Amino acid sequence: xxxxxxxxxxxxxxxxxxxxxxxxxxxxxxxxxxxxxxxxxxxxxxxxxxxxxxxxxxxxxxxxxxxxxxxxxxxxxxxxxxxxxxxxxxxxxxxxxxxxxxxxxxxxxxxxxxxxxxxxxxxxxxxxxxxxxxxxxxxxxxxxxxxxxxxxxxxxxxxxxxxxxxxxxxxxxxxxxxxxxxxxxxxxxxxxxxxxxxxxxx
Amino acid sequence: xxxxxxxxxxxxxxxxxxxxxxxxxxxxxxxxxxxxxxxxxxxxxxxxxxxxxxxxxxxxxxxxxxxxxxxxxxxxxxxxxxxxxxxxxxxxxxxxxxxxxxxxxxxxxxxxxxxxxxxxxxxxxxxxxxxxxxxxxxxxxxxxxxxxxxxxxxxxxxxxxxxxxxxxxxxxxxxxxxxxxxxxxxxxxxxxxxxxxxxxxx
DNA sequence: GGGTGTGAAGATTTTCACAGCA
DNA sequence: TGCTGTGAAAATCTTCACACCC
Numbered sequence: 001x002x003x004x005x006x007x008x009x010x011x012x013x014x015x016x017x018x019x020x021x022x023x024x025x026x027x028x029x030x031x032x033x034x035x036x037x038x039x040x041x042x043x044x045x046x047x048x049x050x051x052x053x054x055x056x057x058x059x060x061x062x063x064x065x066x067x068x069x070x071x072x073x074x075x076x077x078x079x080x081x082x083x084x085x086x087x088x089x090x091x092x093x094x095x096x097x098x099x100x101x102x103x104x105x106x107x108x109x110x111x112x113x114x115x116x117x118x119x120x121x122x123x124x125x126x127x128x129x130x131x132x133x134x135x136x137x138x139x140x141x142x143x144x145x146x147x148x149x150x151x152x153x154x155x156x157x158x159x160x161x162x163x164x165x166x167x168x169x170x171x172x173x174x175x176x177x178x179x180x181x182x183x184x185x186x187x188x189x190x191x192x193x194x195x196x197x198x199x200x201x202x
Numbered sequence: 203x204x205x206x207x208x209x210x211x212x213x214x215x216x217x218x219x220x221x222x223x224x225x226x227x228x229x230x231x232x233x234x235x236x237x238x239x240x241x242x243x244x245x246x247x248x249x250x251x252x253x254x255x256x257x258x259x260x261x262x263x264x265x266x267x268x269x270x271x272x273x274x275x276x277x278x279x280x281x282x283x284x285x286x287x288x289x290x291x292x293x294x295x296x297x298x299x300x301x302x303x304x305x306x307x308x309x310x311x312x313x314x315x316x317x318x319x320x321x322x323x324x325x326x327x328x329x330x331x332x333x334x335x336x337x338x339x340x341x342x343x344x345x346x347x348x349x350x351x352x353x354x355x356x357x358x359x360x361x362x363x364x365x366x367x368x369x370x371x372x373x374x375x376x377x378x379x380x381x382x383x384x385x386x387x388x389x390x391x392x393x394x395x396x397x398x399x400x401x402x403x404x
Numbered sequence: 405g406g407g408t409g410t411g412a413a414g415a416t417t418t419t420c421a422c423a424g425c426a
Numbered sequence: 427t428g429c430t431g432t433g434a435a436a437a438t439c440t441t442c443a444c445a446c447c448c
Contacts, residue, residue, distance in 0.1 A: 004439065012396040016375070028407065035377055040407095041441055048409055056447040057407045073400040081395065088297075092290035093391070098375050102392045104399075142402070143395060167398035169391075173218070173300050175237055183401045185394050189295070189371075190304045192387050193283065193345060194214040196369035197306075198275040199385045200344070206417065230429065242429090243419060250431055258425045259429045 007046045008073065010036060014043065015075055018066040019102060028059035078103050080141045082165075084132070084156050085148030086111035086120055089171060093147060094122050104143070108135050129159070136163035143167045150174040209248045210275065212238060216245065217277055220268040221304060230261035280305050282343045284367075286334070286358050287350030288313040288322055291373060295349060296324050306345070310337050331361070338365035345369045352376040 003011075013036040021027070029040040029047070036043075047053075047060070052068045054060035070076035081099070083090050086109050093099075094109050109126040111117055117126050127135060135141070144160035146153050146168060153172040160168060167183040170176050173191070178184045205213075215238040223229070231242040231249070238245075249262070254270045256262035272278035283301070285292050288311050295301075296311050311328040313319055319328050329337060337343070346362035348355050348370065355374040362370060369385040372378050375393070380386045 006439070008400050009397060012393055012400055013390075016390070016393055016396060017377075020376070030407085034379075037377060039441080042439090044408065045410080045440080054408055056409090057405080058448080059407065074402060074404070075396060075399055077399075079395070079399055088290065088294035092294050095290075096391065098392045099395070102396065104392065104395050143398065145395075166402055167395075169394055169398060174222070175219075175239060177236075183398045185398050187389060187391070187394060188215075188218070189298065189389070190300045190306065191214055191218050192371055192389060193281070193301070193306050193347075193369075194218060194277060194304065195211055196345060196371060196385045196387050197277055197279075197281055198210050198214055200276060200368055202276070202279075208417070232429085241419080244417090246430065247418080247432080256430055258431090259427080260426085261429070 003049065007049060010038060010042065010046055011050070011069055011073060012075075014046075015066065015069050015073070016102065018062055018069070021062055024062050026055070026059045027062055027065075029054075031059070075103070078105060079143055080105050080107045080139055081143035081145055082106065082108040082110065082132075082136060082141050082160075083145045083147060084110045084129070084160065085146060085172075086113075086116055086126060087147065087149075090145075090147035091120055091122070093145060094120075094124050094126075106145075107139050107141060110135075129156075132159055133163040136160070136165060141165060143169065146170045146172055146176075148172055205251065209251060212240060212244065212248055213252070213271055213275060214277075216248075217268065217271050217275070218304065220264055220271070223264055226264050228257070228261045229264055229267075231256075233261070277305070280307060281345055282307050282309045282341055283345035283347055284308065284310040284312065284334075284338060284343050284362075285347045285349060286312045286331070286362065287348060287374075288315075288318055288328060289349065289351075292347075292349035293322055293324070295347060296322075296326050296328075308347075309341050309343060312337075331358075334361055335365040338362070338367060343367060345371065348372045348374055348378075350374055 014032055017035045029043040032043045033040045050072045081104055083093055109124055110129050110132050112129040120126055144165040146156055148156050150172045154176050157176045169185050171187045173188050216234055219237045231245040235242045235245045252274045283306055285295055311326055312331050312334050314331040322328055346367040348358055350358050352374045356378050359370055359378045371387050373389045375390050
C-alpha cells in the first residue's frame with residue numbers, strides 16, 4: 001500500500017501518543033486529533049486507509065490500535081541505532097531515555113577524538129570511527145544518527161551507508177545526499193526557528 | 203499573501219542554504235532544488251509566488267534573492283530567544299553556534315535547579331525560572347525554546363507565553379497546547395526515528 | 405446521542421509544458 | 427542553448443456529509 005507521506009507522519013505521532021498512554025482503554029478520533037494537532041476527520045481517514053476499524057460510540061481500543069498501527073507501519077519491531085559525533089548533542093542523545101521506551105536502542109556511539117571517548121560517561125559502548133563498519137555489521141545496526149559538524153557529515157553518512165545502515169537521521173545543518181534506497185531525515189534546529197520566524201506577524 | 207505551508211518550509215531551507223554560500227554570485231533553481239531536496243520546478247514556483255524574479259540563463263542573484271526572501275518572510279530581522287531547561291540538550295543548544303550565524307540570538311537560559319545553574323559554563327546569562335517573566339520582558343525575547351522534561355513542558359510554555367513570547371520551539375516529546383496566535387513547532391527526535399522506521403522495507 | 409467509516413466534493417500542491425529571453 | 431516564469435493540468439490531501447451503529 002502506498003500511503004501519503006502526511007498520513008505516515010501523523011500515524012507515527014498517533015503511535016507515539018498511544019505509547020505514552022497508561023490506563024486508557026478506549027480513545028476517540030477527536031482525542032487523538034487533539035494530541036497530535038489535527039482534526040478528527042483526518043485521524044479517522046488515516047486509520048481507515050490502513051483498514052483498521054474502531055467501535056462506534058467508544059472510539060478505538062488503545063492496545064489494539066497500537067498493535068495494528070505498529071504492524072502496518074513496522075513500528076513494533078525493535079531497531080538498533082548508533083550515534084556518530086559525540087559532542088554535546090551526541091552525548092545528550094546517547095542517554096535520551098525516550099528512544100529506549102519507544103523501541104529504538106542506541107547500541108553504539110562513535111567519535112574520532114580519543115580524548116572525547118575517554119571522557120564520556122555512559123553505559124553505551126563508544127568507539128573510534130575506524131571501528132564503525134565492523135560494529136555496525138556485527139550488531140546489525142539499522143539506523144545512523146549523525147551529530148557531527150557539518151563538514152564531515154556527508155563523509156560520515158557515506159561510511160554509515162557503506163556499513164549497511166538503512167536509515168539516517170541527520171542533526172547537522174546541511175543536506176546530505178544519499179542513494180535512493182536509504183531513508184533520510186533531517187533535524188535542522190536553525191531551520192525550525194526560521195520556520196517559526198517566517199510565520200510571526202511583524 | 204497567504205503562502206502554502208510547504209512553500210514557507212522550503213523557502214526557509216533555501217534561505218538557510220543561501221546563507222551558507224560563499225563566493226557564489228548566481229545560482230539556478232536546479233542547484234537550489236538539489237540543496238534542499240526538491241525539484242527545480244518547485245523552487246521556481248515558490249520563488250515566483252513571492253513575486254521574485256531571476257535572470258534567464260543565469261539563475262538567481264544570490265545576494266538579491268537572500269535579501270528578497272528574507273524581507274518577504276521576515277527573516278532579515280534578528281530575533282532573540284531563550285532556552286528553558288538546561289539539561290544536556292538545553293546546554294548543548296545554549297552554545298549552538300549556528301543560531302547566531304543565522305540571526306537568532308540566545309540571550310538567556312532558565313532552569314529551576316540552582317545546582318545546575320551554578321555548574322553551567324557559558325557566556326549566556328542563566329537564571330532561575332522565577333525570573334523568566336522579567337528577563338523575557340526586559341530583553342524583548344520573542345522565541346522560547348523548551349528543553350525541559352515533558353511533565354513540565356506545558357507549564358513552561360504557559361509561562362513563556364504569559365511573559366510575551368510569540369513563538370515556541372518544543373523539544374520535549376509531548377504536544378503542547380497553545381493559543382491561536384502563538385507560533386508553535388515541535389522537534390520530536392523519537393518521532394523522527396519512527397518516521398524513518400515506518401518507511402523501511404521490512 | 406455521540407461516536408465511527410467512507411465516497412465524493414473541494415481545496416491545495418505539485419508537476420508539466422512551453423513561451424520567452426539573453 | 428539553457429535557464430526562468432507561469433498558466434493549466436494532474437495529482438494529492440483534506441474536509442465534508444451522512445449512513446450506520448451501540
